[in-house]
Amino acid sequence: MRITFLGTGGGRFATISQKRMTGGFRIDDFNGKNYHIDPGPGALVRSYQFGVDPKRLDGIFVSHAHTDHYTDTEVLIEAMTRGMTKENGVIMGSRSVFEGFKEWGPCVSKYHKTNSENLILGPNKSKTLDNMTIKGTKTVHGDPTYVGFQMEHDDFRLSYTADTSYFDKLPNYHKNANILIASVIRPGSKSIKGHMSSDRFLQLIEEVKPDLAIMTHFGLKMLNANPILEAKNILSKTGIKTIAAFDGMSLDINLVNPAKSKFISLKDNVARSFKTSQQSTFGSIINKKENNYNNKVVSYTRDFGEK
Ligand SMILES: [Zn+2]
Numbered sequence: 152m153r154i155t156f157l158g159t160g161g162g163r164f165a166t167i168s169q170k171r172m173t174g175g176f177r178i179d180d181f182n183g184k185n186y187h188i189d190p191g192p193g194a195l196v197r198s199y200q201f202g203v204d205p206k207r208l209d210g211i212f213v214s215h216a217h218t219d220h221y222t223d224t225e226v227l228i229e230a231m232t233r234g235m236t237k238e239n240g241v242i243m244g245s246r247s248v249f250e251g252f253k254e255w256g257p258c259v260s261k262y263h264k265t266n267s268e269n270l271i272l273g274p275n276k277s278k279t280l281d282n283m284t285i286k287g288t289k290t291v292h293g294d295p296t297y298v299g300f301q302m303e304h305d306d307f308r309l310s311y312t313a314d315t316s317y318f319d320k321l322p323n324y325h326k327n328a329n330i331l332i333a334s335v336i337r338p339g340s341k342s343i344k345g346h347m348s349s350d351r352f353l354q355l356i357e358e359v360k361p362d363l364a365i366m367t368h369f370g371l372k373m374l375n376a377n378p379i380l381e382a383k384n385i386l387s388k389t390g391i392k393t394i395a396a397f398d399g400m401s402l403d404i405n406l407v408n409p410a411k412s413k414f415i416s417l418k419d420n421v422a423r424s425f426k427t428s429q430q431s432t433f434g435s436i437i438n439k440k441e442n443n444y445n446n447k448v449v450s451y452t453r454d455f456g457e458k
Pocket residue numbers: 161162217219220314368
């Protein structure tokens with residue numbers, strides 16, 4: 152199984168400025184199937200940039216009706232169905248994605264719904280799909296139909312919180328996750344309604360105890376604080392491997408021990424510069440590499456104009 156991040160920016164201002172890309176992420180070879188999760192603006196273009204083929208999709212999952220999660224959905228449906236000439240794949244998402252909720256959505260036209268199975272996922276609802284179970288997980292983010300999910304196959308579980316604030320029962324929805332992917336829009340304790348900050352993600356990790364935690368969906372304040380330093384802080388406090396995703400990051404998942412998953416080398420230069428910084432975070436001799444690591448962090452934040 153491979154997970155590729157086609158964008159790690161989130162929220163309105165990171166999205167409209169494209170300080171980070173916003174194409175969501177791909178899960179390839181989950182039980183032999185390929186899924187695109189939350190295809191925000193640029194998802195189609197980033198797929199080709201980072202070497203995943205949108206024509207080889209089996210499913211598209213859209214957690215909710217905000218532009219940073221759905222914008223490229225219809226064009227990916229066209230890719231999945233070979234330009235709407237074939238019946239193929241599944242579109243999964245919240246009720247608001249399919250039917251709209253108040254002023255939000257719907258995000259998929261009637262035309263684009265016709266050639267794929269439509270699967271409305273609700274909080275606390277489970278569906279069986281391609282020999283996996285997919286469970287909708289509750290979010291607190293506005294529209295009550297919004298969902299995250301947990302995919303399970305062969306006793307392996309991948310959980311995605313989507314956008315949500317932390318709430319008491321959130322860990323229950325993601326318990327037993329081997330891999331936990333979360334939208335963490337702000338650093339430290341800087342909270343914002345309907346979203347998690349790093350401190351809240353740390354709390355979630357302590358309760359869920361995944362093998363591997365990945366944070367993504369960064370807003371401008373998080374980018375200024377540097378998500379790699381936030382992830383490093385979580386790792387040092389929890390002992391759980393925590394990665395701040397970067398645009399183009401691709402992980403070859405070790406299903407037996409997800410913490411030992413490997414970065415896949417990429418041709419894209421931007422992704423490579425992030426990868427080098429990130430790997431030094433988890434190097435076995437972190438302290439010796441500290442100066443080197445800090446220099447690299449400074450150089451790539453400068454390259455991204457975040458300073
Ligand atoms: Zn969002």
